[in-house]
Amino acid sequence: MNSWIDLIIILIVLMNLMMLSSSRITTCIRIAAFQGVLIALMPIMAGYHSMTTGVVISSLVSIILKGVVFPSLLFRAQREANIRKEVEPIGGYPLSLLAGVAMFLISCWLSSRLPYARPLFSEMVVPVSFATFFTGVFIIVSRMKALTQVLGYLVLESGIYLFGAALLVEQSFLVELAILLDIFVAVFVMGIAIFHISREFDNIDTQNLSELKDWVVSK
Amino acid sequence: MRRGLIVLSCGVHLALACSVWVVRPDALLNGYFAIDSLGLIFLTITSLLFFGAAVYTAAYLAGQKERTEHSAAYGELFSVEATFSGCLLLLLSTMTTVMVSQHLAVLWVAIEATTLASAPLIYFHRTKRSLEATWKYLLICSVGIALALLGIFFLAVANMNNSGDLVLAKMLENAGRMNMPWLKVAFLLLFVGYGTKMGLAPFHTWLPDAHSEAPSVVSALLSGALLNCAFLGILRIYQICLASGLGQYCREIFIVFGLLSVLFAAIFILGQADYKRMLAYSSVEHMGILSLGLGLGQTAVFGALINMLGHSLTKAGLFFVAGNILSYCKTKKISDIHGLIMAPTQVTGILWFLGFLLITGTPPSGIFLGKFIILKEALFQGNYLIALIFLSALAIVFIGMARIFISMTQGLPAENLSNTPSAQKTVWLTAPSAVFFAVVIIIGIYFPPWLTHILSSAAKELGGF
Numbered sequence: 256m257n258s259w260i261d262l263i264i265i266l267i268v269l270m271n272l273m274m275l276s277s278s279r280i281t282t283c284i285r286i287a288a289f290q291g292v293l294i295a296l297m298p299i300m301a302g303y304h305s306m307t308t309g310v311v312i313s314s315l316v317s318i319i320l321k322g323v324v325f326p327s328l329l330f331r332a333q334r335e336a337n338i339r340k341e342v343e344p345i346g347g348y349p350l351s352l353l354a355g356v357a358m359f360l361i362s363c364w365l366s367s368r369l370p371y372a373r374p375l376f377s378e379m380v381v382p383v384s385f386a387t388f389f390t391g392v393f394i395i396v397s398r399m400k401a402l403t404q405v406l407g408y409l410v411l412e413s414g415i416y417l418f419g420a421a422l423l424v425e426q427s428f429l430v431e432l433a434i435l436l437d438i439f440v441a442v443f444v445m446g447i448a449i450f451h452i453s454r455e456f457d458n459i460d461t462q463n464l465s466e467l468k469d470w471v472v473s474k
Numbered sequence: 475m476r477r478g479l480i481v482l483s484c485g486v487h488l489a490l491a492c493s494v495w496v497v498r499p500d501a502l503l504n505g506y507f508a509i510d511s512l513g514l515i516f517l518t519i520t521s522l523l524f525f526g527a528a529v530y531t532a533a534y535l536a537g538q539k540e541r542t543e544h545s546a547a548y549g550e551l552f553s554v555e556a557t558f559s560g561c562l563l564l565l566l567s568t569m570t571t572v573m574v575s576q577h578l579a580v581l582w583v584a585i586e587a588t589t590l591a592s593a594p595l596i597y598f599h600r601t602k603r604s605l606e607a608t609w610k611y612l613l614i615c616s617v618g619i620a621l622a623l624l625g626i627f628f629l630a631v632a633n634m635n636n637s638g639d640l641v642l643a644k645m646l647e648n649a650g651r652m653n654m655p656w657l658k659v660a661f662l663l664l665f666v667g668y669g670t671k672m673g674l675a676p677f678h679t680w681l682p683d684a685h686s687e688a689p690s691v692v693s694a695l696l697s698g699a700l701l702n703c704a705f706l707g708i709l710r711i712y713q714i715c716l717a718s719g720l721g722q723y724c725r726e727i728f729i730v731f732g733l734l735s736v737l738f739a740a741i742f743i744l745g746q747a748d749y750k751r752m753l754a755y756s757s758v759e760h761m762g763i764l765s766l767g768l769g770l771g772q773t774a775v776f777g778a779l780i781n782m783l784g785h786s787l788t789k790a791g792l793f794f795v796a797g798n799i800l801s802y803c804k805t806k807k808i809s810d811i812h813g814l815i816m817a818p819t820q821v822t823g824i825l826w827f828l829g830f831l832l833i834t835g836t837p838p839s840g841i842f843l844g845k846f847i848i849l850k851e852a853l854f855q856g857n858y859l860i861a862l863i864f865l866s867a868l869a870i871v872f873i874g875m876a877r878i879f880i881s882m883t884q885g886l887p888a889e890n891l892s893n894t895p896s897a898q899k900t901v902w903l904t905a906p907s908a909v910f911f912a913v914v915i916i917i918g919i920y921f922p923p924w925l926t927h928i929l930s931s932a933a934k935e936l937g938g939f
Contacts, residue, residue: 370655388624395617404613411620419627433583434623440590441616448593448609455602467606467683 260300263293264379267417268359271390274410275344275351280402284329287409290387291321294413297420313431317416320435325409325442332402332446336453345397354397358389371422380421388414401452405445412438476559477532483563484521484528487570491521495924505641506577511932515779516706517573519786520699524566526906527691530794531562533902534691558598564591565695572703578640578710582619582626585671585707588700589615596688596696607680607687614680615671622667622707628660629711642710649717657715661724664711665731672704674731674765675738678758682742685754686806690797693750697757698790702782705764709936712768716937721771728769733863735762740870743878748806750796752878753789756833759871760785766864767848768936774851775938779929780917781844785833787914788841791907792829798822798903799882808878813887821900823883825907830879832914834872840917 270290277283295317298310344351362385369381391411395404494514501508509517535555568591571584589612597608630640636648645652670677685693715724739759746752760781767778802819803811814823832839835846845868852861917925 369659370653392617395613401609408613408616408620411617415620415624415627418624419630422627422631430577430579430583433580437583437586437590441586441612444590444593445612445616448597448605448612451597451605452609455605467603467610467687 260297261379263297263300264383267293267383267387271359271387271410272352272355274390274394274406275355276348278348280333280400280406281330283403283406284326284333287406287413288322288326291325291409291413292318294387294417294420295321297417301420309431313435316432317435320439321409321413324439328442328446329402329405332405332449335450336402345399351393351397354393355386355390358393359386362386362389381418384414384418384421386414387411387417390414401445401449405442405449408445409442476556477535480559480562481525481528481532484525484566487566488521488525491517501576505643506580507574508576508643509574510576510935511928512706512709512935513573515783515928515932516702517570519702519783520566520569520573522910523695523698523786523790526790526794526910527562527695529902530694530797530906531559531691533900534689534797554598554600557594561591561594562695565595565700569699569703572706576642578629578642578645579626581707581710582623585622585668585703586616586619588703589619589671592692592696592700595692596684598689598692599687601687604687607683611680611684614677618667618670618677620667621670622664625660625663625667625711628656628663629714632656632660642713645714646717649714650719652714652718654718654720657718657720658723661711661715661720662727665708665724665727668704668707669731670704672701672708673735673758673761675735675758675762678735678738678761681758682751682754685757685793686748686750690750690793690800693753693796694790694793697754697793698786701757701761702786705761705782709768713935721937725769725771728765729860730769732762732764732766732769733860733867735759735765736864736867736871738762740867740874743871743874746874746878747808749799749808749811749878749882750793750806752808752875753792753796756871756875757785757789759867760789763845763848766860767844767851770848770851770855770857770860772851772855772938774848775933775936776929777844777847777851779844779933780847781841784840784844784914784917787910788829788832788839791825791910791914792833794903794907795822795825795829798900799826808882811882812885813883815883816887819887821904825904825911827879827883828911829907830875832911834875835868838915838918840914843918843921 267290270286270293274283274286274290277286295314299314359382363382365385366381388411391407391409391414394407394410396407398404398407494509494517498509535558565588568584568587572581572588575581575584593608593612596611597604626640632653633640633645633648635651635653636644639645666677670680673681685696688696712724715721736759739755739762742755743752743759746755763781764778764785767774767781799811799814799819799822800806802822805811814826816823832841835842835844849861849864852858852864
């Protein structure tokens with residue numbers, strides 16, 4: 256069992272790096288979906304808390320959301336916004352990849368400094384969850400398209416979910432569902448916003464969104 | 475019909491909130507939902523604001539409709555109005571959930587839900603600028619709140635030795651057995667996460683944009699009620715930290731970010747060209763004051779709570795008036811508006827200036843009382859540097875705002891007032907602000923014992939008195 260978990264964790268790290276280096280939005284959506292599904296499987300694989308129906312159901316719901324609903328929402332947004340251009344990272348792909356590796360190392364250092372009350376099912380799971388979280392933040396900050404920023408938000412959320420799965424977290428079943436519902440609505444509302452942005456500006460570069468600021472020089 | 479429904483629901487909500495003052499309901503669902511003094515204060519403020527906003531919205535939408543009745547856009551306006559009303563009520567219900575939830579993860583869910591319910595409200599005008607504001611708001615707040623979720627997980631780990639349930643009362647009981655390093659990180663994450671939503675500098679960047687582009691009713695609710703929701707989130711985790719002996723650690727953080735927010739706001743108010751943005755920065759300032767009061771502890775906590783009450787009412791009233799000004803003058807630029815105090819817009823002008831005096835804490839404003847108590851506590855503790863920074867920032871804010879408000883109200887009015895209001899129609903657009911301002915003045919002069927009682931019992935829960 257343990258080697259399976261390690262395999263998944265390594266896959267998750269690789270996917271972070273792929274997200275950072277791939278230039279096609281379609282690929283990025285697929286990677287984010289696959290990563291989300293793998294992470295949603297974690298609580299079942301870990302078999303930590305003896306498989307209650309609650310754990311299974313919330314994992315299933317999250318697999319359906321992350322594997323089916325979110326990608327189809329995002330693909331739809333992509334179609335409607337008619338995005339032809341690619342990801343466009345600020346600073347280019349090599350720099351993004353380097354940042355990805357750096358974030359992974361920082362995560363390892365951070366998680367080694369936390370005191371753990373009980374042994375984890377895998378040593379790597381906490382650093383990887385942090386690294387996924389940071390990757391999400393990095394994507395939000397460094398990508399120019401609104402759609403990629405939503406992808407970043409999803410990756411970030413996956414990182415948090417992985418952390419929760421790694422370290423416990425026996426939330427009551429309803430609370431977990433409520434959290435998932437919130438994330439679902441967030442992505443849904445962002446999808447609508449993307450649609451409006453593409454309609455208003457003819458593209459979804461967030462650089463267009465720069466009209467509001469202080470200290471406007473009067474013309 | 476729809477507008478009547480909004481007023482009715484908010485009225486019923488207010489009546490229910492008032493009834494809670496008389497009879498406290500029991501806890502529901504294993505103590506997941508319950509109401510304590512702190513929640514009750516927040517709930518009452520929110521309920522009052524929503525009732526005022528409902529009255530204002532009804533009058534505002536009626537005016538909007540009249541203007542566009544014959545234009546082709548009527549069909550669209552209609553659906554926009556439906557979305558608006560729906561989201562307004564959804565926002566009210568999510569905020570109520572925030573006030574009454576005692577389970578910290580449920581609290582998180584509710585706070586995130588308030589973000590999602592209010593995003594369509596900010597986009598009401600369907601312009602490029604409001605779209606930009608909505609996108610920034612959604613993204614910055616969602617990421618901030620995602621940080622808070624990580625904080626909740628850290629908190630759960632810290633609480634692992636206990637029964638593992640995140641219900642506030644149980645955690646307070648077992649606070650001594652919390653795992654300290656995890657709790658410290660949890661506090662930091664939750665503070666930054668909810669602080670983003672509360673508008674503490676330097677995480678406040680979404681706030682001026684959202685407040686200036688949203689319709690004024692929504693700005694009033696964002697500023698007076700939504701920021702408080704996030705503040706309540708911070709207060710809950712602070713309660714746990716206090717009980718487990720991390721009070722000093724938290725208080726230092728509160729003071730630093732409180733002062734930073736007040737200073738930031740002061741600088742940005744000084745050169746402001748847009749009066750709604752100016753009000754938004756004033757909210758940042760007041761959130762800073764709340765954080766500072768909390769950080770100083772002792773009597774300052776009581777002062778912070780009074781300040782919160784005064785700020786919510788005054789700021790909501792000011793945003794209502796700003797909405798009226800915007801609909802008369804059709805501009806948000808301060809330099810284009812003069813002579814509001816002259817004939818056709820006299821009531822608005824008077825309220826606008828009165829609001830300025832109240833928000834900057836001129837006696838007999840309730841806000842004066844709050845600021846004064848905080849300052850007194852800082853001096854009493856011998857924190858002269860904090861008192862000095864606080865006072866000078868307040869002075870800068872006063873000067874900056876005085877320049878803006880005086881130039882807007884005095885002088886000769888611009889000739890191109892597009893639609894001069896008839897007194898009859900504007901009654902419901904000015905009444906909510908007038909009532910709110912009156913309440914703030916009354917608080918400043920006479921503090922009823924029942925209010926003192928509940929505020930001090932809430933302050934006790936927060937390590938003050």
